[in-house]
Amino acid sequence: MNPGIDLQGTFIESLQGFGLPAGAAKAIWMPLPMLIVLVGSTVAVLIAVWMERKVSAAAQQRIGPEYIGPLGILAPLADGLKLVFKEDIIPAKADKWLFTFGPMIVVIPVFLSFLIVPFGENLLISDVGMGVFLWIALSSVVPIGLLMSGYASNNKYSLLGGLRATAQSLAYEIPLALAVMAIAMMSNSLSTVDIVQHQSGYGLLGWNVWRQPFGFVIFFIAALAECERTPFDLPEAEEELVAGYQTEYSGMKFALFYLGSYVNLTLSALLVSILYLGGWEAPIPVGLISSTFNISDTTPWLQVITGAIGILMTLLKTYALVFFIVLIRWTIPRVRIDQLLNLGWKFLLPVALANLLATAGLKLTFPAFFGG
């Protein structure tokens, strides 16, 4: 199969053509994708926030943001700007250092996880061999930050929120990891690129949802809980805990939490689409169409189109999932803490284990379908 566009390779080659050594060319290349991902993920968050507001409004028969830019697109930007200019308050008896580090520890791993998100075969920062595992490891750093900020705020609501967030993350990380494990077993790799490639070739029919329906549901529920989205938003349940661990935060530190939660949301949606919905693969494979018209895989314009379709497809699937998550927010009421833990430990964990076992058995019996 054709590897598609290799931006890094061509960039380095062209720089070497100017007489630069290979190492220097690579050093020049390195910050570029990082910058693009940082900017891209922030823009993705703005879109997610805008979508959340618009979809929420529509679900409640309102209009939503309307006058801030066309259709209110700039509303999230205005939100962010407002938070930047707000006074940054540290409560008198709070632990200053922990209070400041909390939001950072929450945000950094989430942004770091974008390292492994592929938008095309070569359109990712780094194809880490243990891609998905890295994401799981990074996402388990987040509850430390939440607990830290909850504890450092010196506020009972913050502390309760932080504790809840930790309990929730711990409970749902395991079914999440088990669901991912089943996928990894089928694709014989932890790398996100390999996982998507394993689903490619058959369009819609080749996606992992059909092979892992239970895994998909488990992963989706667990991802919702990891993002602290409704119905699992009880760490910041405003009716009981004011705002949970965010209670004492304002200004830029609150903005970090806000940003982190939405980056996490888009990241989870991205990973659901990568692991289960075929990532950058179109419902009808582009390769199939091009081969019916007898166009070679190496045609430059076809490669550009394939790359563009790949990015478009990934984003389309991601935002469809975000839309669904927002819809869920206005449909399902919040669960109680005991219900949450019961669901996590007594339902998702056994089902995820059974799913893993069944996947292993099916892989042995039908290696053709479940990745030999």
Place this chain on the structure above:
Amino acid sequence: MLKFLKQVGDYTKDVVQSAKYIGQGLSVTFDHMRRRPVTVQYPYEKLIPSERFRGRIHYEFDKCISCEVCVRVCPINLPVVDWEFNKTTKKKELKHYSIDFGVCIFCGNCVEYCPTNCLSMTEEYELAVYERHELNYDSVALGRLPYKVTDDPMVTPMREFAYLPKGVMNPHNLPDGSKRAGKTPQEIVAETQSAQKVAAISEGSSEG
């Protein structure tokens, strides 16, 4: 073993049922997305208050006879009537009159009982001020008439739900001259008056 299997089966049934309910709920929320927004874009569009709207109270200083009925019927004795007995004319002389709309509950009792009709309800409801004492209206402030929503060139007036034609749910882009369902008060008055006239004429003719 059988008992365990039954438990598993029951649990699965529960799960399927709850999934069904969640699906139903999602279909309801999804259906709401295609419904028309019910909101009015407030500072640019405003609803026309109904003719019985109980807004800020209007007061005519010259009509007032300082009888203090408004104070007595008020649940909290709110209106302040400052008068003095003039011994030469042997009449009450009204000096000041005020109502604090920060405290008023707009029950309309004072308007109802005022013997000289010097109190009346307006359709003004935008009483936002910078300080609560500004809501204490004196006789001059009470005498001001509010701007009508329909006269304001900045505002698109919207009819309230009860004033829309039959079956219409949306106040936007109504055709000109569309009338609300049922008779208007003016029509009812005109009808009763003409009926009375007819009755009077027939009575007169039977007598004559």
